[in-house]
Amino acid sequence: MFGLAPEDWQAIEVTFRLCLYTTLILLVIATPIAWWLAGGRSPARVVVQAIVALPLVLPPTVLGFYLLIVLGPRGFVGGTLESLGLHHLAFTFEGILIASVIYSMPFAVQPLTEAFSSLGRRPAEVAGSLGAGIVDRFFTVILPLTKGGFVVAATLTFAHTLGEFGVILMLGGSIPGETKVLSVLIYDHAEAMNYEAAHRLSFMLMVFAFVTLFVVYSITRRFEVAKV
Amino acid sequence: MTLSVAVRWRREGDFVLDVNIDLPPSGVTALFGRSGCGKTSLLRIIAGLERIGGAQVQFRGQCWQEGRHFVPLHRRRTGLVFQEHSLLPHLSVRGNLVYGYRRTPPRRRRHHPDAVTEMLGIGSLLDRPVDRLSGGQRQRVALGRALLSSPQLLLLDEPMAALDTQTRREIMPFFSELAGQADVPIILVTHSPDEVQRLADRVVFLDEGRVTRIESLKQALSHPDSPLFFDQGAASVLTGRILPDREDGMLRFGNDRLQLLMQADRPAAQAGITRLSIQANDVAISRQALDGISVINQLPMVIEKIEAFRPGRVLVAGTLADGQRLSAEITERSCRQLALEGGQTVYALIKSVALLD
Numbered sequence: 001m002f003g004l005a006p007e008d009w010q011a012i013e014v015t016f017r018l019c020l021y022t023t024l025i026l027l028v029i030a031t032p033i034a035w036w037l038a039g040g041r042s043p044a045r046v047v048v049q050a051i052v053a054l055p056l057v058l059p060p061t062v063l064g065f066y067l068l069i070v071l072g073p074r075g076f077v078g079g080t081l082e083s084l085g086l087h088h089l090a091f092t093f094e095g096i097l098i099a100s101v102i103y104s105m106p107f108a109v110q111p112l113t114e115a116f117s118s119l120g121r122r123p124a125e126v127a128g129s130l131g132a133g134i135v136d137r138f139f140t141v142i143l144p145l146t147k148g149g150f151v152v153a154a155t156l157t158f159a160h161t162l163g164e165f166g167v168i169l170m171l172g173g174s175i176p177g178e179t180k181v182l183s184v185l186i187y188d189h190a191e192a193m194n195y196e197a198a199h200r201l202s203f204m205l206m207v208f209a210f211v212t213l214f215v216v217y218s219i220t221r222r223f224e225v226a227k228v
Numbered sequence: 229m230t231l232s233v234a235v236r237w238r239r240e241g242d243f244v245l246d247v248n249i250d251l252p253p254s255g256v257t258a259l260f261g262r263s264g265c266g267k268t269s270l271l272r273i274i275a276g277l278e279r280i281g282g283a284q285v286q287f288r289g290q291c292w293q294e295g296r297h298f299v300p301l302h303r304r305r306t307g308l309v310f311q312e313h314s315l316l317p318h319l320s321v322r323g324n325l326v327y328g329y330r331r332t333p334p335r336r337r338r339h340h341p342d343a344v345t346e347m348l349g350i351g352s353l354l355d356r357p358v359d360r361l362s363g364g365q366r367q368r369v370a371l372g373r374a375l376l377s378s379p380q381l382l383l384l385d386e387p388m389a390a391l392d393t394q395t396r397r398e399i400m401p402f403f404s405e406l407a408g409q410a411d412v413p414i415i416l417v418t419h420s421p422d423e424v425q426r427l428a429d430r431v432v433f434l435d436e437g438r439v440t441r442i443e444s445l446k447q448a449l450s451h452p453d454s455p456l457f458f459d460q461g462a463a464s465v466l467t468g469r470i471l472p473d474r475e476d477g478m479l480r481f482g483n484d485r486l487q488l489l490m491q492a493d494r495p496a497a498q499a500g501i502t503r504l505s506i507q508a509n510d511v512a513i514s515r516q517a518l519d520g521i522s523v524i525n526q527l528p529m530v531i532e533k534i535e536a537f538r539p540g541r542v543l544v545a546g547t548l549a550d551g552q553r554l555s556a557e558i559t560e561r562s563c564r565q566l567a568l569e570g571g572q573t574v575y576a577l578i579k580s581v582a583l584l585d
Contacts, residue, residue: 122314125277128301129308130328130377137302140327144318 008201010177011185014093018181019161022100026108026157027150029101031138034112039121053110055103064170067099071171096172096179100161107156115149116142148220155216159209231381231413235273235283245269245437251430253288253381256407256414258424260455261434267417268385270434274415275308275383276301287381305336307374307382307412312390314370315358321369322354328377338378338411348372348402364395368402375406382406382414388423401501403427408502421456425449425465425505431456450553452535452543462508462543464554469502478524478580485550488525490580511556512577513544515566525578529554531570534563544568546576 004012033052037045055063071089072078078088089095119142127141143150165183172179174188182201189198234248245266251257259267272278274285276292276299285292292299307328308314315324325341345351348368353361361369367387374382387403388396400423407414407427416427424431424445431448433440433455440455445465448454452462468482478489481504488504517526529546532553537543542563544556554576568574 122310123316125301126308126310126314126316127327129275129277129306130373131302131305131331132327133300133302136331141316141318145316 003200005197007176008185008197011180011182011201014177014179015162015181015183018093018097018100019158021097022104022161023108023154023157025097025101026104027154030105030108030112030153034109035116035142037109037113038116053106056106060103060164060166061170063103064099064167067095067102067167067171071095071098090171091173091175091179093172093178096168096181099167099171100164103164103167104157104160107160108153111149111152111156112146115146115152119145151219152216155212159212162205162209230286231274231288231415232284232286233270233274235270235280237269237273237280237283239269243437247434247437247439249432249439249442251415251432251442253413255429256416256427258416258418258428258431259434260418260421260424260428260431262419265434266437267419267434271383271385271415271417274381275306276304305377305380307377307379309367309370309374309382309384309387311386312363312366315361315366315373317358319358320354321350321356321358321361324358324369324373325354325376328373332376332378336378337376339375341376344372344375347405362395363391364399367391367399371402371406375412379412382412384414384416384418386417386419389418389420400426404501404503421458421460421463422505424456425463426503446553449555450545452537460507462537462555462557464506464508464511466504466506466548466552466554467502468504483550486527486548486552488527488578488580506554506578508543508555508557510578511554513556513558513562513566513568514575514577517575518577521577522579523577524580525576527554527576527578529574529576531568531572531574533570534568536560544574546574548576 033048037049037052068090069075070077073082073088073090075088078090082088089098123141123145124137127137132140163183164181165187168179168181169184169187172181172184174180174184180188182205186198186201186205189195189201231251231253232249235245237245239245243264243266247266247270259270261267269278273280273283273293274287276285279293279298284294286294287304290299291297292304316327319327325345329337329341345354348371350365350368350372353365353369358366358369371387384403388399391399404426414427416423418424428445430442430444432442433448435455448456449462449464454462457463466482466486466488468486468488471480471482471487474480474492475489477492479492481488481490481501490504512523514526517528527548529548531544531546533545535543535545537557540560541557542560544558544563546554546556548554556576566574
């Protein structure tokens with residue numbers, strides 16, 4: 001189909017798996033962080049805000065380099081895993097998944113922080129006073145009232161992970177079926193002067209990215225209109 | 229069996245909330261003071277919305293906060309009514325009303341949604357989205373929602389402050405009916421003397437983060453320099469009930485020894501009010517009962533004391549036939565001309581149109 005080689009399909013599969021897992025994990029992690037950022041009074045907030053935003057400004061190679069050190073066989077995390085009889089995380093799918101989670105963090109945290117700030121604390125306080133526990137409050141009040149923010153956070157995270165290249169190349173290399181994602185494969189195709197294959201995949205990604213962003217912006221527009 | 233709160237909290241800037249109070253957990257306690265005196269912070273600490281290190285909160289033998297022990301908001305079973313915009317916007321009126329009810333174990337439920345809906349007159353609104361309610365309707369729904377969670381303590385944070393005068397007049401009877409029922413203790417944060425007079429049983433006066441005094445409403449109304457009188461002048465509160473049988477189409481309020489006539493067309497008059505707030509400058513004094521005067525209410529009163537009030541004015545406080553106290557604000561000149569003194573029996577003249585306004 002579309003004249004794609006098995007190698008291409010394999011990269012597509014890895015890429016989408018990576019994007020999906022990253023998005024799911026980030027929604028779980030980013031929600032409490034964003035809630036805390038949106039409401040806390042503590043000075044630690046600014047520090048956390050800055051750390052979360054770091055991937056926006058750092059070259060991906062810097063992030064990839066440090067992750068390679070930490071997750072690799074002699075790093076703190078990788079070394080600990082090795083001593084437990086497990087495999088270290090450099091050049092593995094799990095490794096690039098951790099990298100993606102960190103790299104796309106701001107794209108999940110920032111829209112959620114904004115959504116929670118504009119919601120304010122009142123609805124959660126009301127629900128709490130009416131006997132709803134924290135999880136109950138989240139699913140019956142906060143989530144329904146900020147679903148626009150969640151849609152934006154999820155889509156941006158997904159799309160941003162799709163566009164990852166430098167971090168993955170540093171940390172994951174280019175192992176087919178494990179760490180070879182679309183962006184890396186396109187690079188490989190281009191390196192091998194296989195322009196036709198590179199073009200096919202690039203064009204697909206471009207269309208996909210456009211459609212995704214188009215959908216996100218129409219949804220946010222609708223939520224904004226609905227709010228007024 | 230009290231509500232005790234002890235807190236010392238330095239808020240941003242140089243504001244310090246320093247409070248240590250024990251309140252009887254019954255009736256209506258007003259936390260009264262100007263904006264920024266710390267009354268809302270105190271309410272939030274009681275509710276569990278604010279966790280301040282070192283604070284201690286106990287309610288009816290339950291320890292809500294002490295040291296590292298902290299009972300979270302949703303386990304305190306306190307009903308909250310905020311100043312405005314606290315309805316959950318994604319739920320209908322019905323959804324809001326039953327949100328807490330559904331989360332209350334059946335054995336603890338004291339109210340049924342139908343009864344509360346009827347009491348608050350919101351039966352026709354149940355399926356409406358909450359953004360299509362008026363301010364007064366919204367506050368009634370918020371009150372009903374809090375009641376349906378069968379709280380053991382009801383916390384009202386300036387529930388009428390955001391409403392216009394007309395709406396406040398409409399909604400006040402619901403709050404006073406609730407206050408009169410007394411099946412749940414109420415803490416009312418307010419800066420309105422009027423709300424205190426109509427609803428409270430006791431008043432905690434707060435000033436710049438400190439409690440200046442705690443008094444029963446009667447005591448609070450008995451000295452002319454009471455903070456309750458700063459804005460609108462001195463006032464008295466008479467308790468009684470709406471008596472059966474009208475007279476000339478007017479409602480009779482009072483008891484078997486004291487009666488006042490008032491207009492029947494005021495919204496408050498329809499409900500079972502039990503208090504009248506009477507401004508001292510709406511009361512005149514006469515040595516005799518008068519004929520040929522439009523003032524209908526003429527109550528015999530024994531003068532207790534006469535105190536200087538504002539420049540050129542005195543406050544004449546007296547006891548009515550049933551032992552309740554009433555104050556009249558008159559000029560020093562009238563006081564001299566009538567030769568008023570303690571122990572005299574005079575007539576307090578109250579225009580009925582002044583009642584309930």
